[in-house]
Amino acid sequence: MLHVTNLSLTFEDAARTRFKVLDIPRLDARPGALLVLTGSSGSGKTTLLNTLCGMQAADEGRIDWAGQEISSLSETARDRWRRDHVGLVFQDFHLIEELSPLDNVLVPAWFSRFRAGKLRQRAKGLLSDLGVPASRRRLSELSRGERQRVALARALLFDPQILLADEPTASLDRAAGAAVIETLRRLAQDEGRFVMAVSHDPALIAAADRLIELARGRLRQEVPA
Amino acid sequence: MNPFPIVLALFRKTWLTSALFLLLIAIAMALGVAIIAQERSMREGSARASDPFDLIIAAPGSRTEILFNVVYLRPSAVELIAAETLSKILADPAAEFAAPIAFGDNAEGFPIIGTTRDMVRHLTAGAIEGAMWQHEDDAIIGANLPFEIGETIHSAHGQGGIGAEASQQDDHDDEDSHGGLHVTGRMAPTGTAWDSAVLVPIQYSWSTHALMAPDQGVPGELTPDGPLGPVPAVVLKPRGLGDAYWLRSLWQTDRTTAFFPAEALTEIYAYMGDVRRIMSALTTATQALVIAAILSGVxxxxxxxxxxxxxxxxxxxxxxxxxxxxxxxxxxxILAGAVLGLASGMVTARAISAIFANETGLSLSARIGWAEIRLTLIVIGLGALLAVVPALTHFRKASLSQLR
Known part of the structure; x- marks a missing residue:
């Protein structure tokens, strides 16, 4: 499903010296497995995630998602593709405190619709499925684990086939982290989605179907899970 | 797309700063609106107040000063028209009536105006509660005065007008030599400064200042050949437009001046307009600065x-x-600030109008006009245009590096 060829990206430091942050000749991945990307800090994990979902444009190379070549799309087209096909989960949840949990889930809907319509029912169902109590009207009433589940529900609003998570368990305690890992595993193995998570968490690494280590922007080794 | 939920969340997140910004815009707007509305209110109120005074004849001097003396009852020291001249004015058939106006005294701070029955009827269209003067020391009070019909009020010499002239001739006590004025009637509201005046027969003004013996003729009725005294001004009601211009020309002499109040008002309005333009320019600059500061703040x-x-x-x-x-x-x-500013500007203008009306007796009513709406629309339009700057700034800056 994911085909990456000759992907490279360079950044410029304060001294205006360019340095390579990604250099990946080839990467293929299929849905239905929990893929974990690991590596030391600064190895380019998050940059790779951002590039794969079109948030960051590559300098060179090609990224194909199920036949859709996104690296040649305009920024606006990449934004729309990401909205419709990719669910994103962050370490710090990035929820909007002033909105209710339900409205947080509905945020992506407002980018393309004036009214949430049927998506409201779907958002309620997702929150219910992920175990976020419907009685909670404010984010401040939620635990960190519940907040991450709200973020997961937001990522799943458009039923995306691709779910990308950046350190999804790093801010959670062990129990909450385990619940999130179980959800990611279920989304990949039971629902057949493409799930890729960047993580240092041994528990998440242990749950991976496939583990890729990144070092200085290169795929260092693929570790059989 | 629907940006409003995110905008509302943004307002909730920054409510204190947003409220401060909104307040600044509202204050800047309110200043502009209050100045425009107040100036128009004063212009309309002063014009309305001068309506009953068709043509004014006075001794040569500043027309503005005479206007303030006669129409707005702000007495100052003026030259007097001689009794002989008054007699000729009264005899002129081109005028429906000629009413001498004598001022300079007061009753408990309210101006006492000596005039004629014709003038009282003209001001009120005959709407008087109580009775017309029967005696020289009878008084008809303006609608705003706190006195009651049947009450006796005391007069005192004030400054300017016939009082100033008389005080040069003799040494008056503050207390009225007639022992008081008897309130016999109350005028219906006229919307002029005369609503806050005590109207007495002109003979009362002359006799209290020793310009005539007491109790001469019918109180408030004058004939060209009857006993007359000097007066600061005469108000004429010409029979027609031609008569008005003829009388104005006739009494424009080296001993008298004649003018329509509108002539003096035009000069005052030109001055007021200049002041308003300067003030408006200053407030517009203030509004622009406030919006620019807020844009930077945003x-x-x-x-x-x-x-x-x-x-x-x-x-x-x-x-x-x-x-x-x-x-x-x-x-x-900007929209909320501008609308709030428009509303608070009107409230301010109305409050100032009420204070000014209370002090002058003029009927002033500040209201929202096209000028204020135009100002509001300009501020909103300009703000909407300038708002592109921070919007574009974040349009370009929305960076993904902030996320983790």
Missing amino acids: IALMQLYSARLALLRALGATRSYIFLVMWIYMVGL
Whole structure:
């Protein structure tokens, strides 16, 4: 499903010296497995995630998602593709405190619709499925684990086939982290989605179907899970 | 797309700063609106108040000063028209009536105006509660005065007018030599400064200042050949337009001046207009500065908000969505501030009008006019245009590097 060829990206430091942050000749991945990307800090994990979902444009190379070549799309087209096909989960949840949990889930809907319509029912169902109590009207009433589940529900609003998570368990305690890992595993193995998570968490690494280590922007080794 | 939930969340997140910005815009707007509305209210009120005074004849001097003396009852020291001249004016058939106006005294702070029955009837269209003067020391009070019919009030010499002239001739006590004025009637409201005046027969003014013996003729009735005294001014009601211009020309002499109040008002309005233009320019500059300061503030404020904008981008919001969120937020602030400023400007103008009306007796009513609406629309339009700046700033800056 994911085909990456000759992907490279360079950044410029304060001294205006360019340095390579990604250099990946080839990467293929299929849905239905929990893929974990690991590596030391600064190895380019998050940059790779951002590039794969079109948030960051590559300098060179090609990224194909199920036949859709996104690296040649305009920024606006990449934004729309990401909205419709990719669910994103962050370490710090990035929820909007002033909105209710339900409205947080509905945020992506407002980018393309004036009214949430049927998506409201779907958002309620997702929150219910992920175990976020419907009685909670404010984010401040939620635990960190519940907040991450709200973020997961937001990522799943458009039923995306691709779910990308950046350190999804790093801010959670062990129990909450385990619940999130179980959800990611279920989304990949039971629902057949493409799930890729960047993580240092041994528990998440242990749950991976496939583990890729990144070092200085290169795929260092693929570790059989 | 629907940017409003995100804009509302932004308002909730920055409510204190937003409220401060809104208040600044509202204050700047209110200043402009109050100045425009107040100036128009004063112009309309003063013009309305001068309506009953068709033509004024006075001794040569400043027309503005005479206007203030006669119409707005702000007495000052003026030259008097001689009794012989008054006699000729009274005899002129081109006028329906000629009413001498004598001022300079007061009753408990309210101006006492000596005049004729014709003038009282002309001012009120005959609407008087109580009775017309029967004796020289009878008084008809303006609608705003706190006295009652049947009450006796005491007069005292004030400054200017016939009082000043008389005080040069003799040494008066403050207390009235007639022992008081008997209130016999109350005028219906006229919307002029005369609503706060005590009207007495002209003979009372002459006799109390020793310009005539007491109890001469019918109180408030004059004939060209009857006993007359000098007066500061005469108000004429010409029979027609031609008569008005003829009388104005006739009494424009080296011993008298004749003018329509509108002539003096035009000069005053020109001055008021200049002042308003200067004030309006200053307030417009203030509004522009406030909006510019707020735009800068919003740009700075949004640096704190950049992670959220980056989040929206990551979740699939296009740059145009980010632009709309920022633009609507700014326009919302400016719109709310401008409307609040319009409302508070009107409240301020009305409060000032009420104070001024209370002091002058003029009927002033500040209201929203096209000029204030235009100012509001200009501020909103300009604000909407300038709001593009912070919106574009964040349109470009919405960076994904803020996310983790």
